[in-house]
Amino acid sequence: MMVTINDIAKEAGVAKSTVSRYLNNGSVSPRTKQKIDEIVKKRGYKPNTFARSLKAQKTNMIGVIIPRLDSPSTNEVLSGIDSRAHEKGYQLIITNANQEKEREIEDIYTLAKQKVDGIIFLAKEITAEHRKAIWDIELPFLVLGQHTKDIPSIVHDDYGAGKKIARHALELGHKEFLYFTVSKEDEAVGQDRYNGFMDEITKEGDAVVHSIETSFTMREAHQTAMEELPGTKASFVIGATDTIALAVMKAASELDLSVPEDISVAGYGGYDLFSFMTPALTTVKYPYFGIGDMAIDTIEKMIVKGEVPESQILSNELVIKETTKKN
Amino acid sequence: MMVTINDIAKEAGVAKSTVSRYLNNGSVSPRTKQKIDEIVKKRGYKPNTFARSLKAQKTNMIGVIIPRLDSPSTNEVLSGIDSRAHEKGYQLIITNANQEKEREIEDIYTLAKQKVDGIIFLAKEITAEHRKAIWDIELPFLVLGQHTKDIPSIVHDDYGAGKKIARHALELGHKEFLYFTVSKEDEAVGQDRYNGFMDEITKEGDAVVHSIETSFTMREAHQTAMEELPGTKASFVIGATDTIALAVMKAASELDLSVPEDISVAGYGGYDLFSFMTPALTTVKYPYFGIGDMAIDTIEKMIVKGEVPESQILSNELVIKETTKKN
DNA sequence: ACACATTATGGAACCGGTTCTATTTCAGTA
DNA sequence: TACTGAAATAGAACCGGTTCCATAATGTGT
Secondary structure (H helix, E strand, O other), X not given: OOOOHHHXXXXXXXXXXXXXXXXXXXXXXXXXXXXXHHHHHHHOOOOOHHHHHHHHOOOOEEEEXXXXXXXXXXXXXXXXXXXXXXXXXXXXXXXXXXXXXHHHHHHHHHHHHOOOOEEEXXXXXXXXXXXXXXHHHOOOEEEEOOOOOOOOEXXXXXXXXXXXXXXXXXXXXXXXXXXXXXXXXXXXXXXXXXXXXXXXXXXXXXXXXXXXXXXXXXXXXXXXXXXXXXXXXXXXEEEOOHHHHHXXXXXXXXXXXXXXXXXXXXXXXXXXXXOOOOOOOEEEEOOHXXXXXXXXXXHHHHHHHOOOOOOEEEOOEEEOXXXXXXX | OOOOHHHHHHHHOOOHXXXXXXXXXXXXXXXXHHHHHHHHHHHOOOOOHXXXXXXXXXXXXXXXXXXXXXXXXXXXXXXXXXXHHHHOOOEEXXXXXXXXXXXXXXXXXXXXXXXXXXXXXXXXXXXXXXXXHHHHHOOOEEEEOXXXXXXXXXXXXXXXXXXXXXXXHHHOXXXXXXXXXXXXXXXXXXXXXXXXXXXXHOOOOOOEEEEEEOOOOHHHHHHHHHHHOOOOOOOEEEEOOHHHHHHHHHHHHHOOOOOOOOOEEEEEEOOHHHOOOOOOOEEEEOOHHHHHHHHHHHHHHHHHHOOOOOOEEEOOEEEOOOOOOOO
């Protein structure tokens, strides 16, 4: 059935070690080389990556664990990871944990058994169980998006992003705010962004902030917004992600509030996918694609040099569009 | 370093074949079983999936080739594939061909060398080179989204979708149309949808359709729309995908055309992600998630039973929202 | 207690490659 | 022509498992 190195060797009348040498770069005489060449072409021989990896103890595969597939930020990061991985000759095994912690843990072990060379984890939260798994597998492991003590990570400047939005809002003269946040379990999104915002906003003595927790999904965020918007006196609404901000805008439209005339809206993310929406959303743009690139470069260093890099922080920028205006 | 079956066997004082039998389900006496049990737990032994697959000639991995990561439809399909694959104990290797034909071909071979059990291909186009690769690798291969002679596929009823939009537009009394299509190379999106639309629309003798080709990306579609919309007399615009329709809406807004008052807009897709946009887009909703489920079920049959299934067609439904109104 | 069927176990071969070592081949040099 | 060193090759061992086969240890019925 499948043609193996033995078949080639037999047909060429040489030892399989010679064929192996031919395949790699060892010394083979021009004559044998040519002979093997022909046979390999004729039979369409492709070495079995599995058998090869077994001996090499290296698969050239990088495992990526993502929390969900239907998120624009995840997709942009993934695109970045993918394009750089391809450049460098790594194959990606992407596993979707579907926002379930158990599956994340399970996936860490599965990827380890699969003998990936390293794992990149787009994290929501790092619990003690995560730490145990990461420790257990003894593999290069890189966390994206959440700062984690003792584990290499690449994070966004979420705190700074919060401050930027606050500053912008204050400059526009707003005094009362409605902040849709997410669970504090997600430190980056649920705490850092919020804290940055609050620390900056309270510099202005008379600012009032109402905050309410919702979820990452548009559906739930929309529902929360439908409940909260009617009673609010806030003139400026912040969504902890662009997706949430979008859900707020949808709700506003259904409630006959126009954005930004009646109410300003801002978010965090700056996804390409949403950049064509009307009206265009004021947001803090994160370098999602770039974080992917950096992730591959970093994990590669960990794999080949065994380096344990410091945690890296990426900056972001405020992008003022059409959903915010003077109060 | 990594603990192997030999280490366990030695420590337990048994042959490695016994440990192997213990791991699988062979007959092992209660006493040995318990002894091995302890040691496995203590040492945190995890069998090497690679070595296992080498003998078993089966990896429990399914390769998925996608054209791009930043597309809502791709992501919904992928979510469906992923959730079903997980249920059935398959691991996914997802490779992103980044819309390049060469990478698609390359990925087919790479996945084959990786010894995946089967490949699911989210296709844009199937060329002769694709066919050769698919033929070469001799693996269960399933095409999604494009009908292909002699290769098992699951496709959408794109022709029917086109007809549905046409019928809806006619019922609203529209006479003049602007259709943003894509390259004919993509048969499903570029031809079938369009043909369905045309066949239905021309039943009304006096309908006029202007069609123009653009690309799948929002950016390019937006630019095309900015060029085409100003001069048009059409009262109804169709985008070959929801993404294109969205770009059209963006352009309309920038040109001070209001939707649907000045112009109606419709698309194809019905992505969850866009369902919260304002105004909500009239579209044909495709069962993207379901196609993923079906894909795994089908490829599994191909893998375990060696069946070669017939091409399957999925139906879709018109969802009338806010972007279309009477003329 | 004895023949006979089961179950448990060890050893070896195998999966498809890579790599180490020993041997052969072939030049180049004295 | 004989000698030496480098290049080419064959053969065996190995990677970490599974599986087949033969043997050993149990258990059953009479």
